[in-house]
Amino acid sequence: MDKQELGDFLRSRRERLRPSDVGLAYGARRRTPGLRREEVAVLAHISTEYYTRLEQGRAPRPSSEVLAGITDALLLTDAEATHLHDLAGTARKSAATHDRTVRASIVSLIDRLPGAVGVVLSAAFEIIAWNDLGVALLGDLAGATPADRNLARRAFLPEVARKTRSDVADMTEFRPHVVSQLRTAAARYADDPVIRDLVAELRANSEDFDRLWQRHDVQPKPIITKTFRHPEVGPITVDCDTLLLPDRDQQLVLFTARPGSSDAETLELLRIITSGSLAPG
Template sequence: MDKQELGAFLRSRRERLCPQDVGLPTGPRRRTPGLRREEVAVLAHISTEYYVRLEQGRAPRPSAEVLAGIAGALRLTDAESGHLHVLAGTAPARAGLHRRDVRPSILALLERLPRTAGFVISAVFEVLAWNDLAAALMEDFAPLAPRDRNLARRAFLGPARDGATPYGISDAAEFRYHVVTQLRTTVARYPADQDVTGLVDELRTGSPHFARLWERHDVQAAPMLTKTFRHPTVGEVTVDCDTLSLTDRDQYLVLYTAPPGSRSAEALDLLNVLGAEAGHYSA
């Protein structure tokens, strides 16, 4: 149980709610934003003293029933509720380290996918495996060291950190936000993994933007359904984005496709022929 993170998460969610959000009268003007602690306690059917101690990181581990009440009181989403249980230590525990080995069946699948740029990322956004079309669309990851294949590090600390967009993508801001929310849940699952905590510390120290987003304690981003790459050789390529969770290893299979007959589909076909040396991004 991470008492300090649990308290910070509860406080961040309480301060975002207004009385009318939970069916309470607005009342007189408030000096601080959000619900009062006693209001959350009443809605969650627990004592105010116990809830205050939870936010301060001084309370014993709450039961699943108490967490369910708090989740309802704070109007948490399913993802936020799951994160709450992880922080409280009531969710099933994972192994101490996140996995970087990709199943052979997934590696074979990547090579068989037609007209699809596909790659696998770890729980900390390291590109672990990819097919030729992904290398042609983004970059050839083969000569890069593992730390340089990390998309989180590239997004916040790489050449794109000063306003440019990694791989010329159209949704760089959304992607950076997605990175932060995913890493927030990853740290909660692997608090003893120094590769995980070290990456977060590096990003918090090296990127004020990451640090600001990190302090929001968000754990769920809107799904990215489409993305446009501005490729140096074939121009704009708009793709549909599908991300499949490989739950046994806490990894993700990312697939980029384009509608048949579209200009973007033709661009992917051309990249498939030209290969990874077709062009490289400067940012």
């Protein structure tokens, strides 16, 4: 149970709610943002003292019934409720560290998709499997270190982005997505040194990451499209589809261009260059 993170998360969710969201009058004397602690306690059917101690990181582990009451009181989404249980240590965990091994069938699948960029991401946002078109779009993945294959580091650390092929036009949309996913992973794998060290590194070296981290968001918005600025073929806008691989807590990400579009032609040109049928330039 991570008492400090649990308390910070509860406070962040409480402060985002308006009294009207839960059927309460605003009141002229209200000075604090969001709901009051006593209001959450009443809605959750627990004592104000116990809820206050939870937010302050001083309470013992809450029961599943208490967490259910808090979930309802704070109007948590499914993703937020899962995160709450992770922080409280009541969620079932399959392993102490995240899985970086990829099923052979998934590797075979992305290799059979010559017209699509296919990569597999670990829970820590490391690219752990890829096809040839993935290399063409994202750079030399086989020759990169695990740290340089990490999309979170590419998104927030300029020195990593410069030495990898990571010029993405819509990074502002991607960054909150990364932080939300990493916060969930950090709670699920609280003792994983790779995730713990990654978060510490990004918080220390990126003000943007640290600002987003302190928002405690755990439900990322889906990324529908993404535009890459490729050094050889120019900009490519692709559809982005993510398939969850829940048995290993991984994501299969596919980038495809709409048939008949100029982006499809550019992606095909990139495939031809990669295959060696056409020399660059």
